[in-house]
Amino acid sequence: MTPQSDLPIAVIGAGPVGLAAAVHLLEQGLPVKLYESGSGVASNLRDWGHVRVFTPWRYCIDQAGRKLLEAHDWRMPAPEAFPTAGELVEHYLEPLARLPELAPAIETGARVVGISRWGADKVLSKARGTRPFMLVVETANGTRRDSARAVIDASGTWQMPNPLGAGGIAAEGEGEAENAGRIAYGIPDILGRDRALYSGRTTLVAGSGHSAANALLDLARLADAELGTAFIWVTRGTDLVRIYGGGDADALPARGELGADVRELAESGRVSLVTGFATVAIRAHENRLIVEGETADGLRQVGPVDRIIAATGQRPDLSLTRELRLDLDPWLEGVKALGPLIDPNEHSCGDVPPHGHRELSHPEPDFYTVGIKSYGRAPTFLLLTGYEQVRSVAAALAGDMVSADAVQLVLPETGVCTVPSSALGAASKGCCGGPAAKEADGCCVADVEAKAVGRGGCGCGVAA
Template sequence: MNASATPEPPVVVIGAGPVGLAAAAHLIERGIEPLVLEAGPVAGHAVRSWSHVRLFSTWAELVDPAAEKLLAPTGWTAPDGGTYPTGGDWAERYLRPLAGVLGDKVRTDARVTGVSRLGRDRVVDADREQQRFTVHVTYGDGTESRLLARAVVDASGTWSTPAPIGGDGLPAIGERAAADHVSYRVPDLKDPDVRARYAGRRTAVIGSGASAFTALAYLADLAEEAPGTHAVWILRRGISGSTFGGGEADQLPARGALGLAAKAAVDNGRADAVTGFRTTAVEEAGEQLVLVAEDGRRLDPVDEVIALTGFRPDLTFLDELRLGLDERLQAPVALAPLIDPNQHSCGTVYPHGVNELSHPEKDVYLVGMKSYGRAPTFLAMTGYEQVRSIAAAIAGDREAAERVELTLPETGVCGGAGLFDTPDTQDTAQPADGGGCCSAPVTVQIGAPAASASGGGC
């Protein structure tokens, strides 16, 4: 090799969550240098923020094969594959040691603020694909840098951008003013301060997916210990046969059990269900809040609101790239029809990789929860298969990139969350929360003592 030759720049991976770290492991396996940039102070920062939640995937489904190969020489022992970790377990027992093995290939407190082609904005065609990517980064101390990359894998997730309360996708009038009494996360009721916020109070839970099921189950448990605790479950659509998820038909049993827990909360009087309610305003009523629907209905005052209406991808720092995204879901155009809750039918989304995740801008990939855009119900093992395929493609092994190496469980949940409030559409109601392993915590007791069993989101 010519000593004066310019070294090949790394593949930049944005986000040091489960899928981002797995991407690095697969790239290393292919002999490609990765550089993982994590906006948070530690790897797995988003997962740690829901550390109190138990996942509905087992350890066997949460450890990436290439990552396990990297960890093996360190003496790391895989946890019991049939058990269900919490988010904290996942972060501490897997993500932390994996980031440790990757060493200086992972930079924390490094927020990506822009990605483009070197010397080319999105308008310029000339020699575009011959230019390296330029990645602008702001560090925790306020300094900035510009890095070059041969490819970019965005695994930054959607956790930082929850959807608002408003039924039209915009913040409801008064939502921002009521921020002190609105949460967009499943509460950790083991935290004394959080527990005091909801104990003995009336709380509105907005959403129809696994996260909402979790919050309802948590609040129902709290009601047994704190009299006066009550939930008002607000759904934008009607009650149907699939409102409570896949139940016993779900091939991930813990996920199916979530909907049954939510149903029990309603049946036992711990929660009231309000259907066809699309919030347009949040009004103050003394120390309480009144939710107003676009059809004029006004609910009785509540003390707190937990909005679990989904998540969205942050695409602002990718604005100079030519992405091919579905106009509804903000997911890659080839992937969107497979996951669109407006039309997705019962069963699984088939495993997918580089073909479904490619964009007009060559060598840019959105992976993990971010690849699903606004669609729900993402599984960690889906992300692991995505990055296995993409690493193979970057390495030039097209045969491996297009080979399916994963069998996904069926959800047992039917699609159609985009349809409105008709209660008789048995096959047109899919959960519309944030979904996913790194973004939407859920809860259910799974083979563990009552004191330690919570819920999980993958």
């Protein structure tokens, strides 16, 4: 067996945070192997390539990646322009992945389906840390087992959408073939490639995050152009302050504008809004769908509708790491150290303190969860947070603990905050509890419920 010190560090997921991790590791002189399940890098971002992000180019790029690109005569697009997710891939992530320093380390079409230690299951303790990691990798040519000295899991949560069922389990009838084909999870391209599916039809949008807002606004534009297009909005909660946000006080103006626009749409009566609705069943009805939910007044049916958009969030895939010793928050399923700081029952905006390799590690030596997956089911994540996470982790793996511990992170104070409705539109000094942050501090917020949000969107906060 190859000596452990000569083995590469495995990075799972070639999205923006995974690619940044590889760059930082190479910068530290460490060997890297980057696995991407899609046919190209950043395959998750390509799914919502039509979505424009909240923050300008200058906030969407990892500085180590930029340095490497500029050494090859790359020029960053207009710093103040707001890219779509597709443009981030085309003009930043793909050029980065093609660089001769990085390209040999990347394998696409390689899905890591399991991680363990060679010769040791989760129970065995003896000499555990001296055993290399074993990665089970599925490719078009079959399944193989690779070895790694350390593992950085940047695989994200995009491929694991939450079900419509309000209890976290699929609603009755949700998975039935005749129903499932009419349910979209994530951010469908309503005005583009998916237009024919929604034009002239009635769509129910479930969710109260920015993903839902993006879908609702696109459906409103479609309804302006296509007769017979209608839409219904259902939310489990009754207070929509998080989606409406801080308006003009938001440190990210595009995000504030999105909240203001969807609030105006809801108050205009153009969309039928049902709050306090906990979905329990999807029922077929004359080639259409009826959605049944629990409300304060008992069971209620909404519909019939032709299609459903489930903007209900994502969750991490824990099957990947079942044989590793992880310390996870019991309800968020992200890294435990972050749980109390990002719990959506208490927090929903920028009051997460700086954190790096120490908070992102686990009882399993040399295994780190980074990017959106480190937040588990929590509702917000910052792309620049992910870049700082992997910078710290790479330094720790290189043995530079001074640099690894020198973590800096400043988040915006307004926006998606848990504040009383009366505070909407006001500067919310106490909203996040931290010091005031300026837009110049550079934050890019992503809604875990969709990993991105449109024009209104915040795609650049999303890990692959």
